[in-house]
Amino acid sequence: MKIVHRDLIPDGPGSVKMVPEEADDLWLAYNLIAQGDKVMAVTVRKVLRETASGARDAERVKLKLEISVEVVEYDKEGSVLRMRGKNILENEHVKIGQFHTLEIDLHRPFVLRKALWDSLALDILHQASDPTASADLAVVLMQEGLAHIFLVGRSVTITRSRIETSIPRKHGPAVAGYEAALNKFFENVLQAFLKHIDFNIVRCAVIASPGFTKDQFHRHLLLEAERRELRPIIENKSRIILVHTSSGYKHSLREVLDAPNIMNMIKDTKAAEEVRALKEFFNMLSNDPARACYGPKHVEVAHEQMAVQTLLITDDLFRSSDVATRKKYVNLVESVKDMGGTAYVFSSMHVSGEQLGQLTGIAAILRFPLPELEDIEM
Numbered sequence: 001m002k003i004v005h006r007d008l009i010p011d012g013p014g015s016v017k018m019v020p021e022e023a024d025d026l027w028l029a030y031n032l033i034a035q036g037d038k039v040m041a042v043t044v045r046k047v048l049r050e051t052a053s054g055a056r057d058a059e060r061v062k063l064k065l066e067i068s069v070e071v072v073e074y075d076k077e078g079s080v081l082r083m084r085g086k087n088i089l090e091n092e093h094v095k096i097g098q099f100h101t102l103e104i105d106l107h108r109p110f111v112l113r114k115a116l117w118d119s120l121a122l123d124i125l126h127q128a129s130d131p132t133a134s135a136d137l138a139v140v141l142m143q144e145g146l147a148h149i150f151l152v153g154r155s156v157t158i159t160r161s162r163i164e165t166s167i168p169r170k171h172g173p174a175v176a177g178y179e180a181a182l183n184k185f186f187e188n189v190l191q192a193f194l195k196h197i198d199f200n201i202v203r204c205a206v207i208a209s210p211g212f213t214k215d216q217f218h219r220h221l222l223l224e225a226e227r228r229e230l231r232p233i234i235e236n237k238s239r240i241i242l243v244h245t246s247s248g249y250k251h252s253l254r255e256v257l258d259a260p261n262i263m264n265m266i267k268d269t270k271a272a273e274e275v276r277a278l279k280e281f282f283n284m285l286s287n288d289p290a291r292a293c294y295g296p297k298h299v300e301v302a303h304e305q306m307a308v309q310t311l312l313i314t315d316d317l318f319r320s321s322d323v324a325t326r327k328k329y330v331n332l333v334e335s336v337k338d339m340g341g342t343a344y345v346f347s348s349m350h351v352s353g354e355q356l357g358q359l360t361g362i363a364a365i366l367r368f369p370l371p372e373l374e375d376i377e378m
Contacts, residue, residue, distance in 0.1 A: 001025040001128035004109065008117045015113040016125065020106055023079045024153040027349055028128040029104065030074040030081055031315050032121055033112060034326065039083055040066035041102050041110035047093045065089055065100055066111075076158065076349070080105045120318060120330045120345070127155075137271070138197040138205040139256050140189065142213050143248035144182070147189045149196050150253060152271055155347040157253065160196040163188045186220040193221065199236040204265055208243040208256050218242055241265075253351045274352040277312055277344045281365055290369035295360045298373050302364055303332065310365040311336045311343040314353050317361050318345075 001018050008014020020026050033039060047061045067085035074081055081104040087094045094100060104110050114121065137152040149161040165185035168177045197205050207214045207221075218240065225233035233240075243259045245252040256262060257275040284292040293302055302308050317329050333343045346353035348361075356363060 001028060003125070003129045006125075008114070010117060010122060011119075012117065013113075013115050014117055015111055017109060017111045018128070019109045020081075020104065022106070022153070023076075023158060024155050025128055026079055026081050026104070026106070027074060027076075027156045027347070028124055029112075030072060031318065032124050032128075033069055033072050033081075033083065034114075034319075034323075035069055035072075036115070036323075037069050038066055038088065038113040039069055039085075039102060039104075039110055040064065040089065040113075041104060041108065043100070043102050045093060045100065061093055063091055063093055065091065065094060065102065067100055067102055076156065078105075118327075118330050119334050123345075136202045137262070137265075138202040139253060140193060140205065140207045140217075141245065141248045141250070141252055141256070142189065142207070142209045142217065143211075144213055145185060146248045147185075147192070148248060148250060149189075149192050150250070151196070151202070152253070152257070152350070156349040157250075157271075157351060159250070161192040163192055182216075183220075186217050187224075189217060190221060190224060194230065194232070199232055199239065202239075204239045204241055204262075205236075206241050206243050206256055206262060208245040208252065209248060210244070210246055213248075214242050214244075250351065254355070257351070271347075271350055271352070274344060274346050274350060277310060277342075278346075278352045278356060280310070281312055281363055284365050288369070290371040290373075291366045292363070293366065293370070293373050294363035296362055297376060299362050299364045300332075301373060301376060302366055302370055303336065305370065306339060307366040307368055307370055308336050308339070308341050308364045309367045311341060312346060312356055312363045312365075313343065314346045314348045314357050314361040316348045316353075316357060 002021055004017040004019060006016045008016060020029055042062060042064050044060050045063055046058050049057050049059060051057050065087050066089040067083065068088050069083050070085040072083050082101055084099065084101045087096055087098050087100050090096060139150045139152060141148045145165050145167040147163040148159060151158045151160055165181060165188060167181040167185060170178050207218055221233060222237060241261060243256050243262060245255045257271060263272060281292055293299060313329065318326050320326050336343045346356050348354065348357055
C-alpha cells in the first residue's frame with residue numbers, strides 16, 4: 001500500500017490518503033474501513049441530462065464523492081472493494097444524503113477519515129505500508145487429474161487456477177490412454193504455472209502432492225523448460241520446492257506452510273507466524289488442555305485472571321458493526337500486550353484463519369493451568 005499523505009492523531013481523529021497496489025492492500029483496507037468512517041474517491045455515476053428537444057439522455061460522469069460508509073464488501077476474485085453510504089460532499093450531480101456505491105480497485109487513490117484511529121487501525125496501517133511484510137508464496141497443490149494454484153500473500157490466500165483432467169486407470173487396456181492423459185494434464189498445469197507465477201513477486205514456488213505426482217510434474221516442468229527455453233523457470237529452478245501433502249485440495253495448504261523447509265523461507269511472514277501459533281495452540285490443547293482455551297467467555301475469564309500468554313483472534317471479530325464489540329476486542333488485544341503477552345490477529349483469508357474461525361474465532365494459550373474453565377459455559 002502506498003501511503004500518499006497522513007494527518008492523524010493516535011487514539012484521535014484524522015485522515016490518510018492511500019493507493020492500494022496489490023490484492024493484500026485491498027484486504028487490509030477492508031479491515032481498516034468501519035461503519036461510520038468517511039471515504040473520498042473519484043467515481044463514475046450515471047447522470048440524466050435534458051436535451052434541447054426535452055428528451056432525457058443518460059451519460060456517465062466522473063465525480064469526486066465523499067460518503068459516510070454504511071456497508072463494506074470485499075470481492076476477492078475481482079480484487080475490488082465496494083462501499084455503500086450517503087454522500088456528504090456537495091456536488092451538482094449528487095445531492096447530499098443520496099446513496100452511492102464507491103468501488104476501490106487496484107491503483108485507485110482514496111482518502112479515509114476516521115473519528116478514532118485506535119491501536120488496531122494503526123497496526124493495520126503500519127502493516128499495509130511496510131514493504132518488507134509482503135512475501136508471496138506460490139503453491140501448486142496437486143493429485144492425479146486435479147491441481148490448484150494458490151498465491152499466499154501477507155493477508156490473503158487467492159486461488160489463481162483450478163485444473164481438472166479426466167485420467168483413466170493405470171492398469172489394463174487403458175494404460176496407453178493413461179500416459180497421454182497424464183501428459184495433457186501436466187501440460188495444462190504448466191501453462192497455468194507460467195501464467196500465474198511471477199518469480200519477480202514470489203519468494204518460492206512449491207509443488208505439493210500425495211505420492212509421486214509432484215516429482216513427475218517437476219520433471220516434466222524442467223524438461224519442457226529446457227526444450228522450449230522457458231527462461232523464468234530455468235533461471236529460478238532452485239526456488240521450486242517439492243513438499244508432500246495428503247491431497248490436492250485447499251485444506252492441505254496447512255501442511256505446506258508447516259513443512260520445515262518452507263517455514264525457514266517464510267518464517268518472518270504473517271502467514272507463517274499464524275501457522276506456528278495455531279500449531280502451538282493445538283499441541284497445548286491435546287497435551288495440557290488446562291493451559292488452552294477458546295471461545296469469548298473462556299478467554300475473557302482467563303484474561304481477568306492474567307493467565308493469557310498468547311492470544312489468537314481472527315480479524316472477522318473486529319469487523320463487527322457494533323462499535324462496542326470492536327472496542328472490546330481492541331482493548332483485549334492491547335491489554336494482553338500490556339501484560340507482556342503476545343497477540344496474533346489472524347487473517348480470515350488464510351487457511352489458519354479459517355481454522356481458527358471454526359473455533360469461534362478466538363483462543364488463547366495460558367501461562368498457568370485453569371482447569372475450572374471447563375465448568376463455565378462458553
